[in-house]
Amino acid sequence: MASSTFIRRARLVPVRTPVASDAPVDIRIADGVVTEVAPRLQPGPDDLVVDADGRWAIPGLWDQHVHMSLWAQTRARIDVSAATCTADVTRIISDHVQALPRPWQGGALLGFGFRTATWPTQPTVAELDAVSGHHPVILSSGDVHTGWLNSKALALLGIPPRDTQVREAEWFDLQPAITQLSAASQDTDSLVRVAVEEAAAMGVVGIVDFEMAPGHREWPQRFDAGIDRLRVRPVTYATALDEVVAAGLWTGRQLTESTDLLTMGPLKIFSDGSLNTRTAHCCQPYADAHDLEYPRGQQIYDRAELTDLVSRGAAAGLHIALHAIGDAAVDQALSAFEATHARGSIEHAQLIRFEDITRMNALGIRASVQPAHLLDDREVTIKCWPDRTDRCFALRSMLDGGVQLVLGSDAPVSVLDPRLAMAAAVHRGRDGDDPWNPAESLTPAEALAASTDGQPTIRVGNRGDVVLLDEDPLQRTDTTAEAARTLRNLGVAATITAGRITHLAL
Numbered sequence: 001m002a003s004s005t006f007i008r009r010a011r012l013v014p015v016r017t018p019v020a021s022d023a024p025v026d027i028r029i030a031d032g033v034v035t036e037v038a039p040r041l042q043p044g045p046d047d048l049v050v051d052a053d054g055r056w057a058i059p060g061l062w063d064q065h066v067h068m069s070l071w072a073q074t075r076a077r078i079d080v081s082a083a084t085c086t087a088d089v090t091r092i093i094s095d096h097v098q099a100l101p102r103p104w105q106g107g108a109l110l111g112f113g114f115r116t117a118t119w120p121t122q123p124t125v126a127e128l129d130a131v132s133g134h135h136p137v138i139l140s141s142g143d144v145h146t147g148w149l150n151s152k153a154l155a156l157l158g159i160p161p162r163d164t165q166v167r168e169a170e171w172f173d174l175q176p177a178i179t180q181l182s183a184a185s186q187d188t189d190s191l192v193r194v195a196v197e198e199a200a201a202m203g204v205v206g207i208v209d210f211e212m213a214p215g216h217r218e219w220p221q222r223f224d225a226g227i228d229r230l231r232v233r234p235v236t237y238a239t240a241l242d243e244v245v246a247a248g249l250w251t252g253r254q255l256t257e258s259t260d261l262l263t264m265g266p267l268k269i270f271s272d273g274s275l276n277t278r279t280a281h282c283c284q285p286y287a288d289a290h291d292l293e294y295p296r297g298q299q300i301y302d303r304a305e306l307t308d309l310v311s312r313g314a315a316a317g318l319h320i321a322l323h324a325i326g327d328a329a330v331d332q333a334l335s336a337f338e339a340t341h342a343r344g345s346i347e348h349a350q351l352i353r354f355e356d357i358t359r360m361n362a363l364g365i366r367a368s369v370q371p372a373h374l375l376d377d378r379e380v381t382i383k384c385w386p387d388r389t390d391r392c393f394a395l396r397s398m399l400d401g402g403v404q405l406v407l408g409s410d411a412p413v414s415v416l417d418p419r420l421a422m423a424a425a426v427h428r429g430r431d432g433d434d435p436w437n438p439a440e441s442l443t444p445a446e447a448l449a450a451s452t453d454g455q456p457t458i459r460v461g462n463r464g465d466v467v468l469l470d471e472d473p474l475q476r477t478d479t480t481a482e483a484a485r486t487l488r489n490l491g492v493a494a495t496i497t498a499g500r501i502t503h504l505a506l
């Protein structure tokens with residue numbers, strides 16, 4: 001008999017389905033699948049034995065929306081996320097430039113994390129030029145939909161001189177060249193290797209990777225190089241659709257012979273922009289629409305174009321991950337799903353009309369949401385969408401309306417940590433803050449159920465994914481703040497993916 005992984009004395013946490021008894025059980029995983037769950041089993045002679053010692057077992061956490069290369073690289077970039085005005089950023093860049101040793105003088109500087117929607121003035125190229133010396137400087141906004149570049153960087157990337165930021169499609173088109181620039185100093189794959197190990201240490205067993213570079217080509221190489229501790233579903237964008245279709249890569253198809261951990265993800269399509277760049281497409285104008293080029297945000301495709309793209313993907317067997325942040329974008333996305341009968345998800349669904357929840361449920365379209373964004377977007381929502389805050393991050397309404405929720409981070413927009421996503425879904429505020437629109441809170445059990453990629457309480461036939469927690473994630477608490485604190489601080493003693501130990505801190 002082939003060896004298996006044997007987990008001794010774990011307490012099962014109920015996920016969707018109840019648990020018969022809270023007495024510890026033993027769990028056997030063979031050939032990547034849970035094959036036995038019962039008290040007092042015997043390990044085989046060659047089994048790898050993990051003693052849970054009464055710890056709590058869940059089916060393993062997923063982050064359903066990650067930009068993996070960008071997340072990995074971002075942590076090696078200049079952090080400008082704490083800035084509350086232009087001068088804060090220019091001070092950080094100026095200090096950084098002056099502290100650089102001589103051999104680094106003149107190299108491109110990359111930074112990440114600014115959010116201008118609540119700043120008193122919008123930053124200009126000239127302000128960045130004034131502090132950046134000989135360096136090309138490329139700063140990405142925290143929502144990744146805007147770039148703030150200095151003149152040297154604009155020239156380096158072949159953009160005509162200007163004094164404003166670079167947004168949406170024009171900015172996205174620059175990403176491959178920017179990745180090249182950062183790859184010159186940092187090897188992306190070695191950063192990804194570290195990021196994958198860290199994810200496993202947080203109890204993550206799988207991600208959907210929304211990176212813009214063609215993941216169906218990059219990830220098989222990474223798995224060959226041993227970056228293989230997570231289940232990965234890379235998406236494709238429309239730019240690579242023809243190639244993906246020609247290769248016969250439908251959603252769910254294995255991308256390499258050697259492992260079933262790596263499978264093709266959905267086709268990602270943008271229907272609108274983002275809130276912080278104020279390009280999310282809305283039914284009503286933004287409250288600060290007077291200084292906006294697009295007062296209701298930006299629609300990326302007209303109806304016919306979007307429907308055509310969705311049906312091309314669906315015809316090739318691809319699910320569709322349709323990015324829609326504003327309520328008009330959600331409406332348009334649902335119309336495209338209705339017209340094509342495509343399967344898939346709305347990514348973000350940050351602002352939604354309640355009547356569209358009924359349509360989503362009828363279509364069986366998932367909501368792939370990022371609860372931690374509500375921590376960052378609370379102020380900007382109050383400024384830009386004061387008349388519709390009750391329809392933002394409407395997680396409870398979607399769940400009660402029959403819509404399947406799955407949680408993610410959109411890392412690097414928020415950190416890749418499903419514990420943080422669950423905590424934000426439950427408390428809807430930072431520790432110490434009152435919850436924002438608490439009627440839309442999820443319970444810890446609901447947040448956990450939205451974080452396991454549909455896997456129920458550990459039982460025979462489950463994927464061989466088990467995470468051992470030091471605390472009960474569903475323990476009784478008096479307040480949502482306390483429940484969120486428990487979730488955020490969950491200790492992860494072991495992560496096991498398809499029967500393989502990917503993290504151990506026992």
Ligand SMILES: [Zn+2]
Pocket residue numbers: 065067210410
């Ligand atoms: Zn994203």
